[in-house]
Amino acid sequence: MSKPFTSLNSLLRLMRKRNISIKKGTEGSKVKNILSRENYYSVINGYKDIFLDQTITESSGDDYYISGTTFFQIYEVYCFDRELRHLLLRYLLQAEKNLATKLAYHFSDENKAEFSHLNINNFSKSDLHTTTRLISILSTVTQKNSKFQDSGFYHYLTKHQSLPLWVLVTKLTFGELTYFYKSMLPVLQEKVLGNILDDYHSEFGFEVSLPTSTLINNFNDMLDTLVSYRNICAHGDRLYNHRVRKGKHTRKLLFFHLTTPKGSETSLWGLILTLRLFLPYHDYKCMIQNMVNSLATLSKAIPQQQFNSLLNKMGLTLQWKDSLLSLI
Structure with a gap:
């Protein structure tokens, strides 16, 4: 089944439906500005994994995010990965x-x-x-x-x-x-x-x-x-x-x-x-x-649970800073 075109406003409604917190007004406008420059697929589909509530996602058959997840947290991981x-x-x-x-x-x-x-x-x-x-x-x-x-x-x-x-x-x-x-x-x-x-x-x-x-x-x-x-x-x-x-x-x-x-x-x-x-x-x-420095900045921008998941996927332990600095 083909995927129909989705407008920016529709993407906002879709993300809110999936439990991504996006306040109406200025915050919604900021999200649309980002998505007008960055591909929705690249940002959300690319970096959603550590933010998903796996239990609800599997039972509902649709993506559902951990309570408290914001668009900007996902975007921070996207920006970190690009850097x-x-x-x-x-x-x-x-x-x-x-x-x-x-x-x-x-x-x-x-x-x-x-x-x-x-x-x-x-x-x-x-x-x-x-x-x-x-x-x-x-x-x-x-x-x-x-x-x-x-x-x-x-x-x-x-x-x-x-x-x-x-x-x-x-x-x-x-x-x-x-x-x-x-x-x-x-x-x-x-x-x-x-x-x-x-x-x-x-x-x-x-x-x-x-x-x-x-x-x-x-x-x-x-x-x-x-x-x-x-x-x-x-x-x-x-x-x-x-x-x-x-x-x-x-x-x-x-x-x-x-x-x-x-x-x-x-x-x-x-x-x-x-x-x-x-x-x-x-x-x-x-x-x-x-x-x-990049990891330290990210650790302050996303919840600890998601940061720990990211470390695990990178092959790093919770003592990531000591491990990296030990190399030099």
Whole structure:
């Protein structure tokens, strides 16, 4: 059954019917002004879960909200999530650039021939489907970006008759970079991961004692986590309760002396821990402090019950502030 168009006044009546408190007059006008800028579906349907009275909702077959819920409380969670996306996208892009730089350096150091990144013999033979797909992607990205005379691609191809990998990686997505890493020869995978672990030791003072070769599968899962959250942030989807799908290998956060609740490695908390491996200490500290400030502001804007539910969906405990600050 199709959904008919609903006017702003009708949306106000619908929300009041569902037990969302919206006073008539100025308050109702403010709500309509917000909904004229922000999509009702994005605000209400996107962030209603922690405010619903599940018992009445299930028995009535229609959404019904916990008594005392206001539109502005739901909107505060919406705004918090948007702010969180903007914050984390900044640092996810930084992690992406870190990975791209290390991939290009170690692959190019080992393979010095022109266009060596298009030679299947320079990659692992363990998954030829993935490797073949990768080379197809690299060829497509090269072709797409070489058309414009003001591009670095055009300059290198016409003047030097080559395209260094460190130029090509600037146009690859995080997902494509992950494909590249998974297709690399094991010895190069270890070099890239070893480089990242050296940086981590230098920045945070923690040294990983396990052999790098034993951590490749876990690192692949970490990359999948970053890609999943990067796409959520870039496309404006709901972030705070997002969970990544489990891969073939259990996501053991081997790089941290931390106690994490079972299953939290697939939540936003898992992302926060994973980013610790890719960022300089100063940037990581700024990220954590901004998160703490945002959560502290939200805790004052919504009821404690709903705030606790939000923490749970983020993979955080009631001691969220201590947990986050312990990372820095």
